[in-house]
Amino acid sequence: MSTHRFAVNVTPKPGILDPQGRAVEGSLGHLGIDGVSAVRVGRRVELSVDAADAEVARAVVERLSSELLANPLIEAYAIEPIAGASSTVSEAR
Amino acid sequence: MPVRIGVVVFPGSNCDRDTLRALANAGAEPVALWHEQASLDGVAAVVLPGGFAYGDYLRAGVIARFSPVMRAVAAFAAAGGLVLGICNGFQVLAEAGLVPGALLRNRRVRFLGRDVLVAAQRLDTPFTHALAAAGRPLRMPIAHGEGCYFADDATLDDLERDDRVLFRYVDAEGEQAADEDREANPNGSLRAIAGVVAPGGNVAGLMPHPERAAESILGSEDGAGIIRSLVDSAASAASRGSVAVGAASR
Numbered sequence: 001m002s003t004h005r006f007a008v009n010v011t012p013k014p015g016i017l018d019p020q021g022r023a024v025e026g027s028l029g030h031l032g033i034d035g036v037s038a039v040r041v042g043r044r045v046e047l048s049v050d051a052a053d054a055e056v057a058r059a060v061v062e063r064l065s066s067e068l069l070a071n072p073l074i075e076a077y078a079i080e081p082i083a084g085a086s087s088t089v090s091e092a093r
Numbered sequence: 094m095p096v097r098i099g100v101v102v103f104p105g106s107n108c109d110r111d112t113l114r115a116l117a118n119a120g121a122e123p124v125a126l127w128h129e130q131a132s133l134d135g136v137a138a139v140v141l142p143g144g145f146a147y148g149d150y151l152r153a154g155v156i157a158r159f160s161p162v163m164r165a166v167a168a169f170a171a172a173g174g175l176v177l178g179i180c181n182g183f184q185v186l187a188e189a190g191l192v193p194g195a196l197l198r199n200r201r202v203r204f205l206g207r208d209v210l211v212a213a214q215r216l217d218t219p220f221t222h223a224l225a226a227a228g229r230p231l232r233m234p235i236a237h238g239e240g241c242y243f244a245d246d247a248t249l250d251d252l253e254r255d256d257r258v259l260f261r262y263v264d265a266e267g268e269q270a271a272d273e274d275r276e277a278n279p280n281g282s283l284r285a286i287a288g289v290v291a292p293g294g295n296v297a298g299l300m301p302h303p304e305r306a307a308e309s310i311l312g313s314e315d316g317a318g319i320i321r322s323l324v325d326s327a328a329s330a331a332s333r334g335s336v337a338v339g340a341a342s343r
Binding site for chain 2: 020
């Protein structure tokens with residue numbers, strides 16, 4: 001058993017209206033920034049999985065991403081392994 | 094004997110009492126169903142009320158979808174049981190895949206608490222049959238941050254072809270709100286859809302709150318017909334014994 005740490009990036013699917021992204025974009029003028037476009041706001045979820053190996057851990061993340069973290073109708077997700085401070089994580093529990 | 098209708102209470106539900114009261118006023122025996130219970134206590138219909146179930150964390154309605162009571166509601170719906178989702182309840186039904194589509198953040202991002210006008214698109218459903226046939230728009234409040242109805246074009250076309258759009262946002266003349274009319278369609282719902290019914294015809298969701306517009310003291314009684322429709326339909330279902338509520342709820 002080992003601990004594996006992942007990040008799941010959930011973003012609105014292409015073509016899905018993203019009013020948050022538009023609001024961010026709209027505020028850039030007030031900052032005096034121009035030339036920025038196509039802002040899309042999503043969320044990033046970081047988590048640790050205890051599993052036999054990395055492959056099993058990733059399968060768990062795949063399942064929870066598609067069933068819970070993202071709504072496949074409107075959101076896409078991408079899973080990336082990240083450096084894990086697994087001991088810190090266990091203490092935090 | 095009054096028909097028993099369940100109102101699910103999630104942590105964060107805040108329209109459950111209004112809904113219980115509206116159902117009682119319409120002649121039902123309302124029953125609160127706690128989110129952790131796996132049985133529906135033999136009710137003849139279920140309402141998922143408005144609020145912020147589980148704080149609406151992650152996405153509105155998604156955490157609630159995995160609660161024990163929702164497994165029972167899904168089985169009840171599959172067996173033909175009547176289920177109505179109001180506001181947050183609609184979001185829960187959409188997340189659970191019990192009605193098509195999704196509710197996105199309002200187009201102008203802000204939370205909206207105000208009255209809207211909607212028109213029932215069908216008067217032959219368990220949720221609308223008691224509404225007056227004349228097409229006067231119904232005035233009911235909305236109170237949501239994520240009410241922009243979305244589905245892909247194919248799903249929207251299916252909804253229209255099969256006549257499963259239950260309510261639309263309309264202007265003062267009763268005409269479907271134009272795409273950019275943020276007065277009449279404040280959350281920016283596609284094709285001005287405010288409510289839909291699932292393919293089986295027994296599960297429906299809507300964003301406006303009929304239970305908050307069900308008594309004259311509340312400023313509008315326009316929602317009472319929706320509540321009354323549900324109560325009457327549940328009473329007929331119960332007397333027919335058409336829904337195996339006991340079996341479906343376990």
